[in-house]
Amino acid sequence: MTAQLDLSAFDALPPEEIVRRALAELSAPACFTCSFQAEDMAVLHLLRQVQPDIPVLFLETGYHFPETLSYRDRFAAKWNLNLRNLQASMSVAQQESQFGILNQTDPTRCCDLRKVGPLWEGLRGYQTWFTGLRREQSPTRANMKMAERHVLPTGEELVKVNPIAAWKWNEVWAYLSIHEIEALPLYDQGYTSIGCAPCTAKPTGDDLRSGRWGGRKLECGIHTFTEARQ
């Protein structure tokens, strides 16, 4: 079904309609990767209106802030989420004993082991992949489409759907406010982009993601390991 669809048609649609049409017209099964940041909560809220039991894939790296884990667990219970925690094959203790503190010495390898590998495995079998990515977040995301064909390293193809790609930061917060969705409490402390604790600091300027990886890199790799095809 998806192979014949003109995905560029999604670019003209509002987020609600992107979600509704993607779930109706793209191939199943669908999933959503969720870090429980503000953008993801908006997309998760949209998805739940149509498919409340959509699998929610969370990368449980072992390095998250305790606040993130308790917020995840609170919403998993409150919204009855179909939560799937994706974990690396090695525990944090095993990895640190074998390789040292990779998030300090080689964050790309650490992300490969704790995020990219588990996600690659976790996405297998899904045909449609929703995200909360926005173009404004990074130069690496500036040209993102609302719906894109992607190929996994295994050669399997899926469609990646980014319903709020065009939203600005204030639109995310307006959505949460209108729908009375409480955000991850770390935003109240001044964080504007939140991932693993060792690699997350408060922003240094207007760039909301400037606190990630101390400016050493822009992406963890989970949104760059697949190959986009039009």
Ligand code: SF4
């Ligand atoms: S964000 Fe940091 S701690 Fe988390 S997987 Fe990547 S390098 Fe490791």
